[in-house]
Amino acid sequence: MKSLIDILDFSVEELQDLVDTAMQIIQFPLAYADRCHGKKLATLFYEPSTRTRLSFEAAMLELGGQVLGFSEPSSSSAAKGESVSDTARMISCYADIMAMRHPMAGAPYVASRSASIPVINAGDGGHHHPTQTLADLLTIYREHGRFDHLTVGLCGDLKYGRTVHSLIAALSRYPGNRFILISPEELKVPEYVREDSLDPYPVPFEETEDLEKAIPELDILYMTRIQRERFEDLSRYEALKDSYILTPDKLKYAKEEMRILHPLPRVNEISVAVDADPRAKYFEQALNGKYMRMALILKLLEESAWDHLPSPEPKDLIRGEHICRNPRCIVSTEQELPHLFYRTEHGQYRCFYCDLAEGQ
Numbered sequence: 077m078k079s080l081i082d083i084l085d086f087s088v089e090e091l092q093d094l095v096d097t098a099m100q101i102i103q104f105p106l107a108y109a110d111r112c113h114g115k116k117l118a119t120l121f122y123e124p125s126t127r128t129r130l131s132f133e134a135a136m137l138e139l140g141g142q143v144l145g146f147s148e149p150s151s152s153s154a155a156k157g158e159s160v161s162d163t164a165r166m167i168s169c170y171a172d173i174m175a176m177r178h179p180m181a182g183a184p185y186v187a188s189r190s191a192s193i194p195v196i197n198a199g200d201g202g203h204h205h206p207t208q209t210l211a212d213l214l215t216i217y218r219e220h221g222r223f224d225h226l227t228v229g230l231c232g233d234l235k236y237g238r239t240v241h242s243l244i245a246a247l248s249r250y251p252g253n254r255f256i257l258i259s260p261e262e263l264k265v266p267e268y269v270r271e272d273s274l275d276p277y278p279v280p281f282e283e284t285e286d287l288e289k290a291i292p293e294l295d296i297l298y299m300t301r302i303q304r305e306r307f308e309d310l311s312r313y314e315a316l317k318d319s320y321i322l323t324p325d326k327l328k329y330a331k332e333e334m335r336i337l338h339p340l341p342r343v344n345e346i347s348v349a350v351d352a353d354p355r356a357k358y359f360e361q362a363l364n365g366k367y368m369r370m371a372l373i374l375k376l377l378e379e380s381a382w383d384h385l386p387s388p389e390p391k392d393l394i395r396g397e398h399i400c401r402n403p404r405c406i407v408s409t410e411q412e413l414p415h416l417f418y419r420t421e422h423g424q425y426r427c428f429y430c431d432l433a434e435g436q
């Protein structure tokens with residue numbers, strides 16, 4: 077059974093197929109208006125969301141399907157202590173496909189192990205957010221017409237910003253791309269993102285704190301908000317929250333063809349005055365998210381029609397020898413889950429659910 081947990085679950089060819097389908101949907105919406113007749117999407121949102129949940133729901137409705145679900149864990153059995161596995165198993169009786177957002181890294185993966193319908197990761201803690209990457213990719217495609225040979229600046233909270241992790245993983249696979257990672261020292265991309273997505277190919281990247289210096293080089297500037305809800309010490313959030321504020325002034329030295337993206341919501345990292353700049357594409361990006369989610373729902377439902385087998389667990393997982401102590405990993409709240417680890421090329425052991433190394 078195909079699910080989307082990590083953007084790398086799709087090959088570059090599959091991503092291109094999704095983009096092509098989304099472009100067809102944009103051109104011929106009526107041809108798709110009935111494609112999911114009689115099908116139901118469940119949205120299980122254990123964390124706040126506006127765009128992701130509503131664009132999933134709009135996507136299913138525009139395909140002629142129906143939606144059910146919850147947008148607050150307090151209104152579901154999670155409030156009574158039900159495990160993600162049990163919830164996912166039960167939702168499989170009521171819906172044909174589910175989208176899950178959860179504050180704990182790895183929760184949608186755990187759901188996919190016990191569900192008998194496709195599971196879509198709609199954001200798991202500070203870990204991954206593959207469907208935002210789908211929205212980002214369609215925007216890049218519509219604006220630049222390609223996914224390669226781009227200089228991409230990612231700015232803001234690169235540590236906890238899950239959209240950044242998934243986007244780097246996706247774009248690293250295309251030739252000629254280069255990243256400029258712009259963040260305060262404390263909010264640099266996690267080690268696993270660097271080791272898995274940047275080091276192996278290898279993809280050229282540099283890290284800097286200086287947004288203004290980087291701007292003239294960029295084809296894409298991807299702004300992100302500092303993720304208040306992921307900070308253990310809120311005084312650190314207060315100290316960092318105004319690290320970057322994009323203003324029309326700073327854009328004076330940007331290329332004409334540079335595009336400004338942001339997964340939204342914005343807090344104050346892009347001044348409202350930038351919205352009028354023709355290079356600002358973040359609202360279009362939100363719309364593109366709906367088209368890509370339509371393409372995704374179609375793909376996963378079509379594939380699940382002939383594939384009922386659970387996906388095999390990746391080989392080489394180590395059970396019972398290591399313990400993940402990350403308080404934001406799903407194993408910390410669901411005690412019955414086995415601790416699963418894998419060994420990296422550098423001999424480090426990393427938790428399979430959250431990708432943090434043992435002891436981090």
Ligand code: NCD
Nearest residue numbers: 127128199205301339340341
């Ligand atoms: C992002 C998320 O939830 O990670 N929002 C979204 O899905 N569009 C970005 C964010 O919350 O900062």
